[in-house]
Amino acid sequence: MKIWILSLLAVAFAKHEHYAGWRSYFVAPTSAEQLAVLGSLEMSLEVDFFMRPRLDREGVVLVKPDFQEEFVQVLAREGISHKIHAEDVKAQLDIDDEIIEARHAEFRSRSEPEKPYDNYVRLNVIYNYMDSIAAKYPNIVKMVTPGNSFEGRPIKYLKISSSNFEDRSKSLIFIEATIHAREWITPPVATYAIHKLVEDLTDRELLDKFDWIILPVSNPDGYEFSHTNQRFWRKTRSIDQSQSSRLCPGVDGNRNYDFHWRTVGTSNNPCTDNYGGSRPFSEVETRIVRDIIHEYLDRMTLFITLHSFGSMILYPWGHDGSLSQNALGLHTVGITMAEAIYEKKLPHFPRYAVGNSRLVIGYGASGAAEDYAHSIGVPLAYTYELPGLRQGFNLDPKYARQVSEETWEGIAAGAKKAREIVLTSK
Ligand SMILES: [Zn+2]
Structure with a gap:
């Protein structure tokens, strides 16, 4: 029984472990050259564009821990404006889970079937x-x-x-x-x-x-x-x-x-x-x-x-x-x-x-x-x-x-x- 509870807890704590240390950034390029540099990072730094930027619209990009230093360096060197979207992606995902769970609980407490x-x-x-x-x-x-x-x-x-x-x-x-x-x-x-x-x-x-x-x-x-x-x-x-x-x-x-x-x-x-x-x-x-x-x-x-x-x-x-x-x-x-x-x-x-x-x-x-x-x-x-x-x-x-x-x-x-x-x- 104890082992069962412990393993359940381990699963709970392991949730979103994959994203430990990951960060996401807003990026706002202002030239075609900057856009091209950002595009190239998909291969070189394995970044994941949640939303691709355009010249008139900022994008959102997910960056793995190993590449964050270089990512920020490239952006600074190229003068690409950026700011943090999520400082700690794993922590944000844990919060998101709680929000979803609280909403499930709200429906349960009202005995209203959740659709x-x-x-x-x-x-x-x-x-x-x-x-x-x-x-x-x-x-x-x-x-x-x-x-x-x-x-x-x-x-x-x-x-x-x-x-x-x-x-x-x-x-x-x-x-x-x-x-x-x-x-x-x-x-x-x-x-x-x-x-x-x-x-x-x-x-x-x-x-x-x-x-x-x-x-x-x-x-x-x-x-x-x-x-x-x-x-x-x-x-x-x-x-x-x-x-x-x-x-x-x-x-x-x-x-x-x-x-x-x-x-x-x-x-x-x-x-x-x-x-x-x-x-x-x-x-x-x-x-x-x-x-x-x-x-x-x-x-x-x-x-x-x-x-x-x-x-x-x-x-x-x-x-x-x-x-x-x-x-x-x-x-x-x-x-x-x-x-x-x-x-x-x-x-x-x-x-x-x-x-x-x-x-x-x-x-x-x-x-x-x-x-x-x-x-x-x-x-x-x-x-x-x-x-x-x-x-x-x-x-x-x-x-x-x-x-x-x-x-x-x-x-x-x-x-x-x-x-x-x-x-x-x-
Ligand atoms: Zn899609």
């Missing part, structure tokens, strides 16, 4: 919610488990329809989330969309004219690993990509799609966070999303992949910054979604930026889901970067519900505008 969009929750809570919705509303909800993740966890999505997916005049909307494991605000937004379509439908049109596919966690292995081992884990957890894959598992799922694969904003080194994989669609997690897009391509009007952070709605083409044939439609629907979110957002949340992925983020990236979906014929395809405020991936969970609600307004308005545009262009 997966009220807080950051583990995979089983999300899956239990989806199971319960499917069981309670069998006439409009179907659970689909198209396969398992690399480590064998089921990947689940819900098909939501008032006509059993048989009315082919309906537009189909596909929402996918959490291919990037550490972006914890994304499953709340996806599960809240389920809630609004099934448990609390306030706008009949959304089921009368639309069918929905919602996949809240496309990378369950990474998501669980970000809870149990490394909070800032981003990739999948595959170990079959190369000789070094066991040492450096995982692939960046949003660089793994077959669209200008591994050409820009990505890496062929398995130990980097934006490793594109050994081949396009090397990951079962991206193949599942691909197969859903192909299966419903004939009437999929809108595809949204949910990410965080930065308050941005991004559209193709992300690899080279050029515009697609449907740029006007993409921009119109993008603006419609951002305006709907704006109406509902909190005053201190930033306004969404809308535009071409490469131009708005400030760097190109190939092999992304949004570009792939658009390249094979989804007329309107977007990456949402949800809000992070200054907390980034650790946005206070008290905002989970708010972000879910405001984003839902954007999705619902986007669905209607997308249908309108696609029908009138036929």
Whole structure:
């Protein structure tokens, strides 16, 4: 018994040990040269950009203990303005855990069931919610488990329809989330969309004219690993990509799609966070999303992949910054979604930026889901970067519900505008 308690305590104290001594910094480059120097540190000092800087927007970067001295020296030498974001990343993560736990406790004390969009929750809570919705509303909800993740966890999505997916005049909307494991605000937004379509439908049109596919966690292995081992884990957890894959598992799922694969904003080194994989669609997690897009391509009007952070709605083409044939439609629907979110957002949340992925983020990236979906014929395809405020991936969970609600307004308005545009262009 004593040993059991001691080992439990050891696990508790070992939490976030991986990040002992790590620091994160705000960086604010003012020239293209400074931007380039910062970019080069990704390889030379193994820094991890939570948010990439642009000339008009500061970035946030995570730096390992061994490289901090050199990092600060390089910034001083190059005259790059910077300040501390988190002095002690491990301590900050311990505090974040307490905030999340206190919120769980608050719901327990009120005997109010906590929903997966009220807080950051583990995979089983999300899956239990989806199971319960499917069981309670069998006439409009179907659970689909198209396969398992690399480590064998089921990947689940819900098909939501008032006509059993048989009315082919309906537009189909596909929402996918959490291919990037550490972006914890994304499953709340996806599960809240389920809630609004099934448990609390306030706008009949959304089921009368639309069918929905919602996949809240496309990378369950990474998501669980970000809870149990490394909070800032981003990739999948595959170990079959190369000789070094066991040492450096995982692939960046949003660089793994077959669209200008591994050409820009990505890496062929398995130990980097934006490793594109050994081949396009090397990951079962991206193949599942691909197969859903192909299966419903004939009437999929809108595809949204949910990410965080930065308050941005991004559209193709992300690899080279050029515009697609449907740029006007993409921009119109993008603006419609951002305006709907704006109406509902909190005053201190930033306004969404809308535009071409490469131009708005400030760097190109190939092999992304949004570009792939658009390249094979989804007329309107977007990456949402949800809000992070200054907390980034650790946005206070008290905002989970708010972000879910405001984003839902954007999705619902986007669905209607997308249908309108696609029908009138036929
Ligand atoms: Zn992401």
